[in-house]
Amino acid sequence: MLWYKVWLETRARFLISLVGMTALCAYRVYDGNHSASSSIPISYRYFILHSGQQLLSVMWLVAVTLLMMGGLLQEKVTGSASFTLALPVSRARMMKVRICAGLMQSALMIVVPWTAMYAASYFSGPAHSLDQVLFYVVLLAGGGAVFVGTALLISSLVEGTYTAPMISAGIVLACGNAPKSLAFLNPMDFIGGRDYLGPDNLSNGPIPWGHVAAYMSVAALLIVASVKVLERRDF
C-alpha cells in the first residue's frame, strides 16, 4: 500500500519528466545527426551524443530534485503527517519504500531517454557502440546518485514544501560552479566526464568502477542518514 501511495503521489511529476526528457533528448540526437550530411566524421556523431548526455544530465538533475520532494517532513506542512504516522508502519519502512521508488524512477529517467537517444542515433546513421552509451549512463548514474542522496537527506532535514528542493538545487548549482581544484571530488564533474573522456568525447579507458563505487557509497551514507534523521524526529 505504501508503494501505491508513493506512486499516486509522484506519478504526474515522474511521467511528465520522463516523457519530456525522452522526447527532447531523442529529438536532439536525431536532429543533430540529421542536419549533418552523411560524410561527416564519426567523431561528430559522438559530439551529438555527448550533447545529448549534457542535455539529459541537466534535465535529470532538475527532475530528480523535484521527484524527491515530499516525504514525511513535507507532509507535516500539508498536515497529513499525523495520519501517516498513526498508521501501523515503522518510519524506516515508509522511508525505504519512498527511497526505493525514488531510485527506480531516477534510474528509469536515465535508461529510457538513453534508449531513445540510442535508437534515434541508430536510425539516423551508423550506430554508436553500446559500450560508449553504457559509459555515459554509468557516469550519470554514478555522479547523480550523490545528488539523489543529497535531495533525500535535505527533504528529511528541511521543512517547507519548496524550501527543500530549492536547497538541493542550490547544492547542484554550487557543484556546477565549484573551483577546479576540487574537480576530482565533484560528482558534477564526474557526470560531465572529467578526465575519463578524451578530446573526441569518447571514453579513454575502462569504466571507472572504483570511482563509481565511491560515489555510490557516499550516496548510500546520505540515504541512511536521511532515514535515521527522520526516525528520531518529533512530529
Add this chain to the structure above:
Amino acid sequence: MSSPTVIETMGLSKLYGRSHAVRNLNLTVRPNRITAFLGLNGAGKSTTIRMLLGMIMPSEGSGTVLGRRIDDPAESVALRRDVAYVSEDKRLYNYMTVEQMIRFTSGFVPGWREDVATALLRRYELPAGRKVRHLSKGMHTKLALLLAIARSPALLILDEPSEGLDPRGVEQLLETLVAQCAEGTSIFFSSHQIEEVERISDQVCVIHHGRLVMDAALDELRESWRRVDVVLPGGAHVGDFEMQGVERVHTRGKQMSVVASGNVDAIITRASESGATAIDVTPVGLREIFLQTIDLDTSGEN
C-alpha cells in the same frame, strides 16, 4: 492494578527547552467506555496523544497503550494496528480520491470492515471519486472519521473531532461514537465542546499546564458538585466556610455562593448554624466544574 487499561502512563513528561508541555502525567483510561480529555489550549492534550502514538518521544516516564509500550518503536507499530487516530487537523492526502484513501487505509488493517465503510460513505454523503483536495472541510472531517471507524479499532483516539462540523454533522459524530463504543471500542477524545462531552462521556480527565488535575466519572461529578446559595442576614464571612469540599466561595453583602465538590450537607449545616435565612442547593454544570478545577474565577469577584 489488575484490571486492564487501554491507556496507562507513568510519570510521562515532555520537556521543550526549560518548559514542560507534559509533566509527570499518570493517566489511566479503562476499556469499553468513553473518556473525555479536557484542557485549555496548550495544556498538553495534543502532546500527550502524540506521545501515546509514537509521534513524539517522551522526555521522561513511560506509558502503555493496549498493553504495549509507547516508547518502543516495534511495540508502537504493533499498538497502532489496533488504535485509530483522528488528528486535530484531520488532513489526508490531497492527491488521492475518497475511494483511493479508503483502499489505501484498508490495506494496513486486517480487521477492516468494508460494510461499515460503505455504510458511512452513504450516510455521510461522500463522493467516492472526488479528490481529497476538493472536499469541503466538513467532508474532510467525515472522511477522516470514516477511515478511523471502518478499522473497527479496539481504541479510538480523537483530537477535537467535532471541529469543522455543522450541527447535523456533530449529531452524526456523537451517534457514531456511541455506536462504536457499544461495539466494544474504547473511546478517548479531547474536546473544547463541553456540551458534547457532557452528553456522551463516562469519564472526564482534565489536564492543566501539563499535569492531570482531575480524573473522575461524570456521574460522580454530577452527584457530588453543588452550588449552595445562602443568605446570611448577619453578614457573610468567607472564613466561616473554609471546609472540606469547598472549591470557591463568593460573597456580595449578605449573599454567599459556595461551589462545592462534596461534603454538601456539612456546608448546609454550617450555613444554618450561621443563621441563614435561605439555603438553595443547585447542581453545577461541567463547564463550571472544569473552569473551577483549573482555578479560573468565573465571575471575577472573590
Add this chain to the structure above:
Amino acid sequence: MLFRLTDSAGQPRYLQLMQQIRHAIESGALSDGDQLPSIRTLAVDLVVSPGTVTKAYSELEHEGFIAMHPGAGAFVCVSRRARRLGDRVQAARDRVDELIGELRDDGLLDDEIRRLFEAGLLSAARTAAKR
C-alpha cells in the same frame, strides 16, 4: 420508545433513564413482557454512552422491573417486589402532587419548590446518616 435525557437535573444520567423507564412501566406505556431496545439502539437514539444504558438496565434488573436474557435482550417483567415498590411510589406521587398543589396555592414558584425539596433531601440524608 420515547425517552429524553437532560443535563439540568444534576443527577447521574443513568438514574434519569431509570426513572423514565420505570415511569413508562408504571404508566402502562410498557407492559409486562415487552422488549426494551437493545443497549446499542437506545444509546444511539438518546446519544448517550452505552455505559449509561447498561447501568440503568442492570439497576432496573436488580430492582426487579426488568429481566435481561443474554442473547435475547431486556424485557419488562415486573416482579412482585417491584410491583409493591411501584405501588408505594404511586402512593407517594399522589402525596407529592397534593403538597405541590398546596405550595403553589400559597404562592410559591416551581423553582422555589424544587430548591426546597433539594435542600430538604440533603439535610434529611444527613439526619438519616447521623441516626
